[in-house]
Amino acid sequence: MKEIAKLVVVLALICGISGFVLAYVKDLTAEPIEYAKIKNVKEPAVRSVLSGYDNDPIKDRISFPVGNDKYGRPVSLVVFPAKKAGKTFAVAFESSGVGYKGPIGVMVGVDVDSNKLTGISVISHSETPGLGARILEPGFTEPFRGQDLSKDLTKDNIQALSGATLSTNGVVAAVNNARTMLAQHRDKMVN
């Protein structure tokens, strides 16, 4: 009996200490890990839609809650500001619209003074290769640059893809969603 008690106590102690150590390390690395993830996954997209900044948009990112998803969990929007001499002149954030096969995630860059698009970059999609997947091509995304976001964008403003109307609409919807987001949360994005 005494021996069993010793086995239990020793093993429990070792496991307990291990748990504490891991919780501490997890806590310590949580922030660098989040930064590394965003830096490696999102940075190429942010870099392609913003230019002329002298800060680190990834490091200066702002995040704030924007309502709940369909399971009632809070959703937060992450905004990457482009600053020059400490002043935010453009922001980039992720927006999405429904394409042919599912949601299309688009990184949208907007100049906050002129309300014009500084560029878009498709981050995630599940469109048909060769048809809808052409939304990734510069020939499609380039005409978005410089579009005015004071009013809703329509596909007449850009080079719509023939044979991929729904994919085109999905990207345009994502950009228009971004326009609404910007109008709603402008004060939180620019400060």
Add this chain to the structure above:
Amino acid sequence: MSLMKEFTKGFWELLPPFRLVLGLCPTLAVTTSAENGLGMGLATAFVLACSNMLISALRKIIPSKVRIAAFIVVVATFVVVVELTMQAYFYALYVKLGIFIPLIVVNCIPLGRAEAFASSNGVLASGADGLGIGLGFAISLFSLGTIREIFGAGTFWGVHVMWSGYEPMAFLLKAPGAFVCLGLMLAAINLISARQAKRKLEAARLAAAQA
């Protein structure tokens, strides 16, 4: 045995994975490039040195009936520490090594050294043993990765080193190529040690004849 001997035996006498023939799974899987091999080797070396020292320090407390469970918990703790640190500061390497970092837990080398050495030796000796074996493992993986990368992709550390018309042997980057490479290296190491043993034997015979 002196500390130095415990440390250096990992570089030749017990050189993993060739001598111990343990830890073959990550060896075959991650050595597609020199960088991956070195990263994996150093991660294992860190885990091995730390777990060996801690297990040696706890060896009088851990009852022998639950020792394997206790060893695994200790090894797993250090592996998770390595995994989190790598994810935070070496994200690209972490993505490439992927599942093989958590799999260090079930890699037989740390458990084997804990059972065979740390559970019956002092803290310093165990640390030297773990570090030596770990660095030996890192060197092996680095060499294997270097060979496979140079001949399989024509690059070293991502930089082109072969002449421009060189057709890379893509076979070497696949799993069968890993087996072939490992086999050839093992054969070379066996050849060298067979020669060494023969020379030693002859020297002994000569000394005996002179006496």
